Amino acid sequence: MWIISRIFGESRWTRAIFIQIVIQAVLAIIFEAVIMSYQANLVGILNEQKLTNNNADIASVFANAQSLLVYFALFIIAQLFTVILVVDAIYQKNTIQLIALFAFEWGMAAYSVIQFHQSQTLFSSDDDVVGLASTYIGSALYSSKWAEIVQMCIMILNSFVFCFLSYKLYLEFGWHIYKKIGADLTMRDRYKMYQIFMMLLKFDFFFFLGFSVQYLALMIVVWWPAAATPAAKSELVRELIEHLILSCAVSIAMLVLAYWGLRRERKIHMYLFILLATASMAYFIYTLVAMSQSPERYVGSRAFLTFFLCVDMVLILVSVPISVVCLRNFNLGLINHISHATASATTAHSMTPIGAGQEKPNTHRWSIE
Numbered sequence: 001m002w003i004i005s006r007i008f009g010e011s012r013w014t015r016a017i018f019i020q021i022v023i024q025a026v027l028a029i030i031f032e033a034v035i036m037s038y039q040a041n042l043v044g045i046l047n048e049q050k051l052t053n054n055n056a057d058i059a060s061v062f063a064n065a066q067s068l069l070v071y072f073a074l075f076i077i078a079q080l081f082t083v084i085l086v087v088d089a090i091y092q093k094n095t096i097q098l099i100a101l102f103a104f105e106w107g108m109a110a111y112s113v114i115q116f117h118q119s120q121t122l123f124s125s126d127d128d129v130v131g132l133a134s135t136y137i138g139s140a141l142y143s144s145k146w147a148e149i150v151q152m153c154i155m156i157l158n159s160f161v162f163c164f165l166s167y168k169l170y171l172e173f174g175w176h177i178y179k180k181i182g183a184d185l186t187m188r189d190r191y192k193m194y195q196i197f198m199m200l201l202k203f204d205f206f207f208f209l210g211f212s213v214q215y216l217a218l219m220i221v222v223w224w225p226a227a228a229t230p231a232a233k234s235e236l237v238r239e240l241i242e243h244l245i246l247s248c249a250v251s252i253a254m255l256v257l258a259y260w261g262l263r264r265e266r267k268i269h270m271y272l273f274i275l276l277a278t279a280s281m282a283y284f285i286y287t288l289v290a291m292s293q294s295p296e297r298y299v300g301s302r303a304f305l306t307f308f309l310c311v312d313m314v315l316i317l318v319s320v321p322i323s324v325v326c327l328r329n330f331n332l333g334l335i336n337h338i339s340h341a342t343a344s345a346t347t348a349h350s351m352t353p354i355g356a357g358q359e360k361p362n363t364h365r366w367s368i369e
Contacts, residue, residue, distance in 0.1 A: 013172055014090045017165040021086045024158040025079040028108075031151045032079075035115075036072045038144035039065065068118065070217040071304050074210050075115070078108055081206055093173045096192070097199045098166045104203065105162045107311070109155040114303050116148040190329040197262060197326050200319045201255055207315060208251035208280070211308040215243055215287070218301055246283040250276050258323065265330040274320055281316045284309050 043065050082104065089097040219240055227233045254276035261269025288309050291298055298305060 011169075011172060013165060013168045017086060017162070017169060018090065020158065020161055020165060021083055024154065024162075025083050027154050028079050028151065029076050031147050031154065032072055032076050034147045035119075035144045035151065036069060038147065039068055039072065039119075041143075043069075066221050068301075070214055070221075071115065071118075071301075074214065075108070075111060078111075078206070078210075082108070085202065090169075094195060094199070095170050095173045096196055098169055098173075100199055100203065102163060102166050105155075105159045109152070109159045111307065112148070112152045112155045114307060116145075116152055118301075118303050119144060119148055187334065190332065190334045193322060193325050193329060194262065194334065197258075197319070197322045200315065200322060201258055204251075204315050204319060205255055207308060207311050208255070209248075211284075211305070211312055212243070212247040212251060214301070214305060214308060215247065216240075218298070218305075219243065222301075223297070246279065250280055250283075254280065258319075262323075262326055265335050267327060267330060270323055270327045273323060277316050277320050277323075281313060284313050284316075 082101065085097065085101055085104075088094070089101060219236065223236055224233075227236050254273050257269045257276070258273040260266065261273060288306070291302060291305060291309075295302060
């Protein structure tokens, strides 16, 4: 029980938000698994009936129905990601991360709405296509509708509850800081920017790689089987290599560089992060334009990919200016406090500059306003 007390302290609100987010994750994962099972059954029926040989529209739907399974898996991973970040925010008493999680909660709620829309519009609006699909698929056509509606209700309701609990914790953490932290305001502001950038890197990791995996699955599962000629396959291989380099490799490299550059105050790492972030932004814009020019290639996937691309671009627009602010704070003494903070998560140190006074250790964790 000492571990629970160490992480959550004596506050009822920390325990309440943890219980709430765990209940949300369990319910969301259960219903997402139900939706996945219905979707897998739909894909199986399409495959068994050989609809891909009868109608070009049905063939496209069959391929895109397969790709939707990837998005369902990402939604489940997002639930686990949220639980981890909530525990981390509580342990660090990080109000900034709570605010970011509030936005992430509503993002997942929006994602559940998009999921319902995509499932209901998987087939084109052509009555002949829908009629043909109904003939072969029967009741399985919209069998997951009830689970998707329940999922939307779960996410929206829990987002409101999370909003209330986050506000309570925001007040509590702020009061804790006011009572327990005596610090130089300039150094505290530097540490706050450090915390904001570290938090952004966590969300960058999820959304950048989330987009990369989705697009990769689309190319392998949907486009590769449809490439009938050697020229088409060669073009797809070129796109695949381009995506692996500009999205997957660049995303991982830029995040690793940013993390180590910030932790060690290495300016060259931060400059490389900014350069790679600019390259990623260019690639995301290029992909968004390509999607708008060839919407028929993204049937069943366009809304999800657009959602992730927009979030990725917003994250870059926020992360790059914050990285510049952090870069300007290098060699001003913050690294000494960072090393002290990470040495013991349960020990607080004065945020005054080195040499300004003797620090007095206590048993309280680091916090920021």
